[in-house]
Amino acid sequence: MMLKVDPLAIRQGDRLALSRALTIVENNAPESRELQSALFPFTGNAHLIGVTGAPGTGKSTLVNQLAKHLRQIHQDRKVAIIAVDPSSPFTGGALLGDRIRMNDLAGDKGIFIRSMASRGALGGLAHNTAAFVTVLDGAGFDQIIIETVGAGQAEVDIASLAHTVVVVEAPGLGDDIQAIKAGILEIADIIAVNKADRPGSENTARALRAMLNMAQGKKHAPAGKHIMVSVDTLTSQTPPEIAWDPPIHTITATEGKGVNALVEDIHKHAVYLHSSGLWEKKEASRLRRDLESLIQDSLLRKWRYELDHQHFETILNEIIERKVSPIEAVDLLL
Amino acid sequence: MMLKVDPLAIRQGDRLALSRALTIVENNAPESRELQSALFPFTGNAHLIGVTGAPGTGKSTLVNQLAKHLRQIHQDRKVAIIAVDPSSPFTGGALLGDRIRMNDLAGDKGIFIRSMASRGALGGLAHNTAAFVTVLDGAGFDQIIIETVGAGQAEVDIASLAHTVVVVEAPGLGDDIQAIKAGILEIADIIAVNKADRPGSENTARALRAMLNMAQGKKHAPAGKHIMVSVDTLTSQTPPEIAWDPPIHTITATEGKGVNALVEDIHKHAVYLHSSGLWEKKEASRLRRDLESLIQDSLLRKWRYELDHQHFETILNEIIERKVSPIEAVDLLL
Numbered sequence: 001m002m003l004k005v006d007p008l009a010i011r012q013g014d015r016l017a018l019s020r021a022l023t024i025v026e027n028n029a030p031e032s033r034e035l036q037s038a039l040f041p042f043t044g045n046a047h048l049i050g051v052t053g054a055p056g057t058g059k060s061t062l063v064n065q066l067a068k069h070l071r072q073i074h075q076d077r078k079v080a081i082i083a084v085d086p087s088s089p090f091t092g093g094a095l096l097g098d099r100i101r102m103n104d105l106a107g108d109k110g111i112f113i114r115s116m117a118s119r120g121a122l123g124g125l126a127h128n129t130a131a132f133v134t135v136l137d138g139a140g141f142d143q144i145i146i147e148t149v150g151a152g153q154a155e156v157d158i159a160s161l162a163h164t165v166v167v168v169e170a171p172g173l174g175d176d177i178q179a180i181k182a183g184i185l186e187i188a189d190i191i192a193v194n195k196a197d198r199p200g201s202e203n204t205a206r207a208l209r210a211m212l213n214m215a216q217g218k219k220h221a222p223a224g225k226h227i228m229v230s231v232d233t234l235t236s237q238t239p240p241e242i243a244w245d246p247p248i249h250t251i252t253a254t255e256g257k258g259v260n261a262l263v264e265d266i267h268k269h270a271v272y273l274h275s276s277g278l279w280e281k282k283e284a285s286r287l288r289r290d291l292e293s294l295i296q297d298s299l300l301r302k303w304r305y306e307l308d309h310q311h312f313e314t315i316l317n318e319i320i321e322r323k324v325s326p327i328e329a330v331d332l333l334l
Numbered sequence: 335m336m337l338k339v340d341p342l343a344i345r346q347g348d349r350l351a352l353s354r355a356l357t358i359v360e361n362n363a364p365e366s367r368e369l370q371s372a373l374f375p376f377t378g379n380a381h382l383i384g385v386t387g388a389p390g391t392g393k394s395t396l397v398n399q400l401a402k403h404l405r406q407i408h409q410d411r412k413v414a415i416i417a418v419d420p421s422s423p424f425t426g427g428a429l430l431g432d433r434i435r436m437n438d439l440a441g442d443k444g445i446f447i448r449s450m451a452s453r454g455a456l457g458g459l460a461h462n463t464a465a466f467v468t469v470l471d472g473a474g475f476d477q478i479i480i481e482t483v484g485a486g487q488a489e490v491d492i493a494s495l496a497h498t499v500v501v502v503e504a505p506g507l508g509d510d511i512q513a514i515k516a517g518i519l520e521i522a523d524i525i526a527v528n529k530a531d532r533p534g535s536e537n538t539a540r541a542l543r544a545m546l547n548m549a550q551g552k553k554h555a556p557a558g559k560h561i562m563v564s565v566d567t568l569t570s571q572t573p574p575e576i577a578w579d580p581p582i583h584t585i586t587a588t589e590g591k592g593v594n595a596l597v598e599d600i601h602k603h604a605v606y607l608h609s610s611g612l613w614e615k616k617e618a619s620r621l622r623r624d625l626e627s628l629i630q631d632s633l634l635r636k637w638r639y640e641l642d643h644q645h646f647e648t649i650l651n652e653i654i655e656r657k658v659s660p661i662e663a664v665d666l667l668l
Contacts, residue, residue, distance in 0.1 A: 287650065326370075
């Protein structure tokens, strides 16, 4: 099969080819699978850094700074940013802020930014993010920053995808956000309290430390046993003497204050993962999930292809008329 | 098969049976499917009201007020609240605020509140919410309020599930949140600008009106054609003369100000859906998605059951060693 985009061009740093490849992958175009397979042998090198937190914490500014600092420290290492847009799930438009950011970093050939619309079907976002990572990793990016907004599912997804999760907090965002913290703290490898110039940032850092200690306690309690998320399981397999204690940084991203120390800890975390054997385990879990998700897609596609559509519509009508339940209908259809 | 919970007891208003049923469904216990099938014939009556918005907008307080007002207007109609927790995806703990809320509404036998942890596997949240709706609808609740926090996927999910989506906004939450607005406005049937006592609420309402008009324009543009979300498709099928123009309410949820008018519009929207034929179409879309999601689960379960685990692990290792790509592996495994 002829690919519209040459994987070799992507490997050699052709920006246009890379952009096209990501569009192909995002739109799930026919050549998407072929392209990912062609790049896959070259993957497995990138450090995947997730940056997440509630809206209003200044994540985007921090991501911007992180990219700059990562480049300053190691000029031979390329940085890619995947910004998962909080913009329309329907129109998938890019944000103005995103474009401003692009201009700011545009001078550096070692930085590549791509935003992704959070549109599409259930789980589509996680699926696309994984595909973007494959393409960018295969293209030779050494560090891939994945920026996600929001609560709930997005955090679980980033925890299973990234090697290192940076959770961004800010002082005084209200009770609602306080509640979210409890959840995302448990996926944090590093915590950044942004807007350190605002009142209350030290209090926030202290409160986070306390919550973190509580969460750490929980992690090793038997109650955690039933939890299905692999990252957590992996952590509990680590001998206590080499356990990672998430550091808390107070930073002012707008001025770049404290970002250097944060970047140092990001590098330290990568070293920790390698030396503890967790890196390999995380990679294996991630690839297992990728494979299972692809299998699920393929099964559904195969079933759709072989489906007797008239039979399906007849049964759907019986569901609408409450003659059969959806669960009973599955038995009739499979 | 003997069910641990009697569907008849649930139908007759037994609270304990209902709580148990929801736990069974949430844990995906063996009797979950049987139970949903038993209740399914009695579903299809409830008005599903989604309440969503960014953290810090005061959603929970509004939901509380909505439930009270809905009960005051129609004392014969029962209200259920499904609060999708922003708390830990890992421990799945309930929030303190949730318990406070429960106490506040506990005196009314016509209100039932259940929170759901946003834990678990990809798409699990949407799956569980749909199952909760089946149980509560089957239990005879006339109005089911589904409260979701966050951006991105959660909004898409609520748009496909609920009949009426109330988007909650608040003045002055920063740029990051502004960005989110653009996305969730497109799923809004009704907009509530909360914290109307704060400065800037009128400006927020005006800005929202402008954004909404812009989004409305977009909806009818050809660019929207590729979009897969059914709600949008349905809307564009509506003749313009009976189109719904999302009203914007400024409210102060903490004091209950403006909530009555909001509730009136929620009822008006239900009438609109029925008279335009959209209610039936939405129901059909929702049941179709439920069915397809169940089929996907079943296909994966069946495949897992028949799987040669050793073969799977061998291939997974070849993926880890970059000898085959996950996409190529799917062909080897299916």
